[in-house]
Amino acid sequence: MATDRKLRMGMVGGGKGAFIGAVHRxxxxxxxxxxxxxxxxxxxxxxxxxxxxxxxxxxxxxxGDFEEMITKEKALPEGERMDFVSVVTPNFMHxxxxxxxxxxxxxxxxxxxxxxxxxxxxxxxxxxxxxxLTFALTHNYTGYPMVKQARDMVKSGxxxxxxxxxxEYPQGWLAASLENQGSKQASWRxxxxxxxxxxxxADIGTHAENMAEYITGLKIxxxxxxxxxxxxxxxxxxxxxxxxxxDNGAKGxxxxxxxxxxxxxxxxxxxxxxxxxxxWYQMEPNSLIVRWLDQPTQIYRTGGSYNGxxxxxxxxxxxxxxxxxxxxFANVYRNFAYTLRARxxxxxxxxxxxxxxxxxxxxxxxxxxxxxxxxxxSDEKWHKFTV
Numbered sequence: 001m002a003t004d005r006k007l008r009m010g011m012v013g014g015g016k017g018a019f020i021g022a023v024h025r026x027x028x029x030x031x032x033x034x035x036x037x038x039x040x041x042x043x044x045x046x047x048x049x050x051x052x053x054x055x056x057x058x059x060x061x062x063x064g065d066f067e068e069m070i071t072k073e074k075a076l077p078e079g080e081r082m083d084f085v086s087v088v089t090p091n092f093m094h095x096x097x098x099x100x101x102x103x104x105x106x107x108x109x110x111x112x113x114x115x116x117x118x119x120x121x122x123x124x125x126x127x128x129x130x131x132x133l134t135f136a137l138t139h140n141y142t143g144y145p146m147v148k149q150a151r152d153m154v155k156s157g158x159x160x161x162x163x164x165x166x167x168e169y170p171q172g173w174l175a176a177s178l179e180n181q182g183s184k185q186a187s188w189r190x191x192x193x194x195x196x197x198x199x200x201x202a203d204i205g206t207h208a209e210n211m212a213e214y215i216t217g218l219k220i221x222x223x224x225x226x227x228x229x230x231x232x233x234x235x236x237x238x239x240x241x242x243x244x245x246x247d248n249g250a251k252g253x254x255x256x257x258x259x260x261x262x263x264x265x266x267x268x269x270x271x272x273x274x275x276x277x278x279x280w281y282q283m284e285p286n287s288l289i290v291r292w293l294d295q296p297t298q299i300y301r302t303g304g305s306y307n308g309x310x311x312x313x314x315x316x317x318x319x320x321x322x323x324x325x326x327x328x329f330a331n332v333y334r335n336f337a338y339t340l341r342a343r344x345x346x347x348x349x350x351x352x353x354x355x356x357x358x359x360x361x362x363x364x365x366x367x368x369x370x371x372x373x374x375x376x377x378s379d380e381k382w383h384k385f386t387v
Contacts, residue, residue: 007337008037010073010082010106012066012097013089015041015051017184020111021088024138025055027329028086033337037082038073040066040097066097074104084134084340087111090188091195091202095120102127107134109336113206113369114362116196121366125359134343136336137357139210139365141267143331145302145323146288148355149311150271150278151215153290159273162216165244165252167208167269170260174238177231190234199236201227201372204267205256206365210357211269212254213364218246220368220385225375230259242372245382286322313352332356363387 009028014021021041028034038061041051045064052062063069073081085101087094087110095115098108102124114137115121128135141147153159178186188194189203196202213219222245227237238259244252257263267282276292286302300307303319314331316323338353367387375383 005079006035007033007340008081008083009034009086010069010084011036011039011041011086011088012069013041013087013093014039015047016054018088019185023326023329024086024088024111024333026326027140028333030326030330031334031337033334033341037061038063038069040064040069067100070097070100070104070106074106082106083344084108092116092193095124098124099127102131102133102135105131105133107340109136109138109333110362111138112210112357112362113196113202113365114359115366118363118366118370121359121363125363128359134336134340135359136332137359137362137365138329138332139207139214139357139361140325140329140332141207141211141282142214142357143314143328144280144282144285145307145311145315146280146285146300147211147215147328148314149288149300149307150269150280151217152308152310153278154216154271154273158275159271159277160275162218162246162248162250162271162273164272165212165216165218165246165250165269167212167252167254169204169208169256169265169267170263171204171258171265172261172263174231174258175261177233179231180233190231190236190238192236195236196369197236197373198227198369199234200238200256200258201240202369204258205240205242205254205372206368207267208254208256208269209368210361210365211267212244212252214357215269216246216250216271218248218250219364220244220252221247222382222384223371223375224382225372227372227376237373237376240372240376242375282325285324285328310352310355314355 040063042048049062084107087097098110101108179190189199224243226241228239229237231238239257242254270279278290280288288300290298302323303315335353335356339349342349371385
């Protein structure tokens with residue numbers, strides 16, 4: 001049983017030359033709850049075997065494709081087979097292995113966006129609802145302790161009714177045409193057959209959408225989007241500017257760009273309520289700045305004894321020791337692992353560990369992509385957000 005051992009992870013994608021696969025593996029193993037036991041790491045059997053060898057897996061645990069991995073692992077006894085599957089492929093390959101894994105009884109943790117299109121996302125939800133299997137989506141930025149502190153402060157009403165949300169994700173890495181210079185990461189993202197109907201909004205705009213809804217608890221109901229393709233020869237957007245309306249009457253601005261020359265990953269959010277406002281920057285993630293109408297500015301820090309339970313639970317080390325991207329990513333895996341372990345033991349998971357993105361977040365993300373593209377193409381000023 002899963003009471004006295006690490007959870008066993010199988011991975012689809014993430015082989016040699018892939019950026020995000022290594023991140024997932026570091027995040028999964030950080031807290032000692034999970035071990036990688038098998039994988040179908042690449043699009044060819046030869047590459048998958050080579051990746052498995054570089055990860056020191058037994059030769060028979062580096063499978064030629066995900067169908068072989070899921071079928072053969074399912075045939076093994078419990079405790080010898082994988083316990084869940086991590087899907088870290090490009091967008092167009094999220095659905096097939098996730099669907100097959102769930103249908104064979106394996107929980108899944110998947111990179112975002114959840115699928116290639118909405119039809120696939122809704123089909124996955126039906127399977128998850130029917131089977132009751134645990135599913136997580138790696139909107140990893142929600143794992144930062146100060147993001148969770150911000151969420152709790154908003155939820156408790158400390159800022160008053162939320163009025164305005166500004167969320168930005170500027171990058172500059174696609175200011176040059178890297179897809180024409182042999183960059184694997186650029187090539188599939190600007191290819192509509194692999195990325196879907198959007199590049200920038202699907203890749204990083206969904207992080208901004210998810211962050212705005214996660215911290216505030218509000219839902220987008222209307223948008224006015226202006227998506228642009230600046231890169232010569234590209235067919236998908238590499239820049240987006242969107243006005244938002246939320247279900248409580250709040251207004252928002254969302255900006256996502258991959259052509260902001262010189263920018264790295266300056267993901268940031270500002271939330272303003274009737275009584276005060278907060279701001280958080282991903283490049284300085286251990287600080288949450290809170291400003292009030294009638295009090296001095298406050299700075300909350302990761303590891304501070306004054307933080308709420310959610311922020312404290314998702315911190316690992318004493319204040320002043322920086323926790324960053326990998327640790328936040330690992331919080332999604334850890335919470336998923338604790339939840340999965342409890343369910344494997346027939347127990348109800350601790351509510352604080354259910355704090356990870358789910359299929360519902362994935363469907364919201366797909367809807368955001370679809371509505372942003374539709375709004376940008378429309379002559380109407382406001383486009384109703386539909387799911």
